[in-house]
Amino acid sequence: MNTAAFSKRKMRSWRKSLSIPYEITFHILSHLPVKSLMRFKCISQFHNSLVSDKDFVNKHQSLSMTRPGRIKLTNKLKMVNPPFFILSILINSIDHNPITSNDFLEFVNGLFCLSTLHQPPVICNPSTREITSLPNIHVDRYSQCSLGYEPEEKIYKVLFVQLENTRIYSETYARNWVFTLGVDKSWKNIDNVLHFRRLKEGVCINGVIYMLNDYIWEKTVVEFDLKVHMGYQKIYMRF
Amino acid sequence: MASSSKTEQKKMLILKSSEEEEFEIEESIAVQSGTIKNMVEDDFTLIPLPNVDTETLIKIIKYMKKHGEKTKSNEKDIEEFDKEFVKKSFTELKELVLAANYLHITSLIDLLCQAFADRIKNKSVKAIREIFGIPNDFTPEEEAEVYEQHKWAHEEGKEHIDHSAY
Numbered sequence: 293m294n295t296a297a298f299s300k301r302k303m304r305s306w307r308k309s310l311s312i313p314y315e316i317t318f319h320i321l322s323h324l325p326v327k328s329l330m331r332f333k334c335i336s337q338f339h340n341s342l343v344s345d346k347d348f349v350n351k352h353q354s355l356s357m358t359r360p361g362r363i364k365l366t367n368k369l370k371m372v373n374p375p376f377f378i379l380s381i382l383i384n385s386i387d388h389n390p391i392t393s394n395d396f397l398e399f400v401n402g403l404f405c406l407s408t409l410h411q412p413p414v415i416c417n418p419s420t421r422e423i424t425s426l427p428n429i430h431v432d433r434y435s436q437c438s439l440g441y442e443p444e445e446k447i448y449k450v451l452f453v454q455l456e457n458t459r460i461y462s463e464t465y466a467r468n469w470v471f472t473l474g475v476d477k478s479w480k481n482i483d484n485v486l487h488f489r490r491l492k493e494g495v496c497i498n499g500v501i502y503m504l505n506d507y508i509w510e511k512t513v514v515e516f517d518l519k520v521h522m523g524y525q526k527i528y529m530r531f
Numbered sequence: 532m533a534s535s536s537k538t539e540q541k542k543m544l545i546l547k548s549s550e551e552e553e554f555e556i557e558e559s560i561a562v563q564s565g566t567i568k569n570m571v572e573d574d575f576t577l578i579p580l581p582n583v584d585t586e587t588l589i590k591i592i593k594y595m596k597k598h599g600e601k602t603k604s605n606e607k608d609i610e611e612f613d614k615e616f617v618k619k620s621f622t623e624l625k626e627l628v629l630a631a632n633y634l635h636i637t638s639l640i641d642l643l644c645q646a647f648a649d650r651i652k653n654k655s656v657k658a659i660r661e662i663f664g665i666p667n668d669f670t671p672e673e674e675a676e677v678y679e680q681h682k683w684a685h686e687e688g689k690e691h692i693d694h695s696a697y
Contacts, residue, residue, distance in 0.1 A: 312663055316628055316644065323648035330684035334656045334677050337668050421683050 346446040405439035438494035560599035565635030617646035661696040
């Protein structure tokens, strides 16, 4: 037997059992499509947690933006005919009424937030096909639900504003709740120091939700900073 | 050090594999490796690489030589080279990526990781475990739970799942 070849083979089989370092696994996985990743969660405990890790998801998402075949979705969509096949399937899979044109769909950083009258908001991830109903909260015509993404902590928060007195000429007191996805078990009430007249749908930019306080004589933009969290709101500008 | 001489004296380095075989290479090409670059800055000319075997080192040197002569005109040529370069067995690719990681050759790490991703994306979970030597540390109940959570990913188009470990 050729001893040099034998020891070479022995070294190679020893090397075979050397595990791939963490950074390389991270790197390889970040190039995979979501469907493969969801399957690969079954490989081991390590892979299961890595695929769901905030930093990994962030890296994967930024790489996805550079790949061909991506779909750019607008921020706000009124549901006329449910255009999203997967979304419809998911909505039907949970105890939720079918989507109607009165519903409000918001898309922020990969997640959908569906607001429907008299039902708590629903969060849906179309890539991983995950869907979850938020805890019970009263939703009526004077509620405003806004999904936001805080990029520093890499978490999603849902802001829920309920206007109390809805007579059109009077200023109304608003109550606010925030729900942090993956952290909170229930809505967190936040004290409000401002009064609104009519709040319109919000837009989340860089961890801050901006809403239009729309009134006949004046319009202002209100901001809710998701980072500061315990509800700092302020009048941003009048026009 | 300024030199008025017209003759190009290219500085050469010697890379030594784990099996003690030596290879001469131009410094300007070898410094594509961050690890080698650091050693050169510490005035090494003989670079021992105990983590890289001869076969892998030969491939790496070939890669660095090709990428060392990168110009605007031969981009297509290099692309073709890269495509052919990754047509190797998983074992060879694993050796290469471990070596590229150790040597800190960013472009090669990127190329290899993308190649891995392209080749494993349709593979079954079992095949992946075999290819990378990953032990299954789930209990059957735990694994079933994770499977159920993302059943659609396993069930939809499962006729396309590749079970081979090659």
